Amino acid sequence: MDYRTISVEKRGPADWLTLNRPESLNSINATMVEELADYFGRLFHDAETRVVVLRGAGKAFCAGLDIKEQGNGPAMFGGGFGFQGWLADVYIRMRRCPQPIVSLVHGAACGGGFAFALASDVRIAGASARMNAAFIKLGLSSCDMGVSYFLPRAVGASVAAELMLTGRFIHAPRALATGLVSDVVADDELEAAGTTIVAEMLATSPMGLRMTKEGLALATDAPSLEAAMAIENRNQLMCAATADFREGMAAFLEKRAPVWQGR
Numbered sequence: 001m002d003y004r005t006i007s008v009e010k011r012g013p014a015d016w017l018t019l020n021r022p023e024s025l026n027s028i029n030a031t032m033v034e035e036l037a038d039y040f041g042r043l044f045h046d047a048e049t050r051v052v053v054l055r056g057a058g059k060a061f062c063a064g065l066d067i068k069e070q071g072n073g074p075a076m077f078g079g080g081f082g083f084q085g086w087l088a089d090v091y092i093r094m095r096r097c098p099q100p101i102v103s104l105v106h107g108a109a110c111g112g113g114f115a116f117a118l119a120s121d122v123r124i125a126g127a128s129a130r131m132n133a134a135f136i137k138l139g140l141s142s143c144d145m146g147v148s149y150f151l152p153r154a155v156g157a158s159v160a161a162e163l164m165l166t167g168r169f170i171h172a173p174r175a176l177a178t179g180l181v182s183d184v185v186a187d188d189e190l191e192a193a194g195t196t197i198v199a200e201m202l203a204t205s206p207m208g209l210r211m212t213k214e215g216l217a218l219a220t221d222a223p224s225l226e227a228a229m230a231i232e233n234r235n236q237l238m239c240a241a242t243a244d245f246r247e248g249m250a251a252f253l254e255k256r257a258p259v260w261q262g263r
Contacts, residue, residue: 001035001038003020003035003039004031004035005019005020005021005029005031005032005035006018006019006020006032006035006036006039007020007057008039010049011198012202013048013049013050013051013202014049014050014051014052014053014198014202015049015051015052015053015099016053016055016194017039017052017053017054017055018055018056018057019032019054019055019056019057019061019062019116020057021057021066022056022057022058022059023058024063024066025056025058025059025060025062025063025107025108026056026057026058026060026061026062026063026113027062027063027064027065027066027067027113028062028064028065028066028087028112028113029066029069030069030076030083033083033086033087033090036090036093037086037089037090037093040090040093040094040096040097041093043093043097043098043099044093044096044097044098046099047206047262049099050099050201050202050206050209050210051099051100051101051102051198051201051202051209052097052099052100052101052102053101053102053103053104053194053198054101054102054103054104054116054120055103055104055105055106055190055191055194056105056106056107056113059106059107060106060107060108060109060113061103061104061105061106061107061108061109061113061116061117061129062108062109062110062112062113062116063108063110063111063113064110064111064112064113064114064134065087065111065112067138087112087145088145088146091115091116091119091145091146092146094116094119094120095119095146095217098210098213098214099210099213100121100122100201100209100213101119101120101121101122102120102121102122102123102124102194102197102198103116103117103120103122103123103124104124104126104190104191104193104194105117105123105124105125105126105129105131105181106125106126106128106129106187106190107126107128107129107130108130108131109129109130109131109132110131110132110134111132111133111134111135111144111145112144112145114131114132114133114134114147115144115145115146115147115150117131118146118147118150118151118154119146119150121213121216122182122197123175123180123181123182124181124182124183124184124185124190124193124194124197125172125175125176125181125183125184125185126172126184126185126186126187126189126190127172127184127185127186127187128172128187129171129172129175129181129184130169130170130171130172131169131170131175131180132163132167132168132169132170133147133151133163133164133167134167135147135167136164136165136166136167137167142163142164142165142167143164147164148160148164151163151164153220154178154179154180155178155179155180156178159178172184203257205239205242205244205245205248205258205260205262206244206260206262207238207239207242207244207262208239208244211235211238211239212235214235215231215232215235218231219231219232242263243261243263244258244260244261244262244263247259247260247261
């Protein structure tokens with residue numbers, strides 16, 4: 001697709017995806033939903049793209065749903081739930097794609113924008129970042145777009161309940177203290193921070209990286225230690241059968257950087 005509300009810059013095997021409606025704080029409209037669904041839907045079978053960086057253009061990450069445009073477009077089906085189900089599927093596609101997603105959050109990340117950050121694997125906040133479950137401020141439930149699933153797993157039940165029941169903002173320092181983000185940097189250092197972590201991810205084997213994202217997601221919901229270990233054992237046996245594992249072992253012994261072949 002020729003995207004209009006997002007832009008994708010390919011930097012080798014990493015995609016830098018920018019939400020690109022700065023005039024409306026990158027708020028979510030129907031076109032953005034269509035384009036994000038297309039982009040993340042294509043990633044599942046994309047062997048070339050290994051990491052995705054998600055960020056927002058202008059003054060904010062994403063201010064949530066564009067209420068002014070809501071209802072102006074054609075009716076959506078969204079799995080029987082209309083626009084609700086259509087947008088919700090974007091977050092499912094984000095979690096389903098095998099590439100780790102790194103969100104660089106600055107300014108407002110509200111409602112559905114907050115959910116974009118939560119659906120990512122790693123979140124790095126700029127000093128200006130402020131995030132909230134804005135849905136409840138509009139007369140809705142804060143249980144929306146996966147927030148009720150993602151947030152308690154990120155910060156624990158009590159902090160999640162506080163944020164969701166009030167809609168209050170969590171700012172960068174507390175986001176770091178609660179584990180919601182893994183680092184806080186100055187806004188103008190976000191790209192450099194993203195570049196660093198992407199480089200470290202790309203220094204790992206392609207299969208190892210993908211299977212770690214998958215295994216971590218499965219282990220988070222595993223019913224027991226034995227179930228989590230079953231996934232770990234499966235992942236290790238599959239990775240150990242690859243040429244990249246043999247290369248990784250050789251490189252370690254020879255004290256050099258490995259040259260991954262993706263097989």
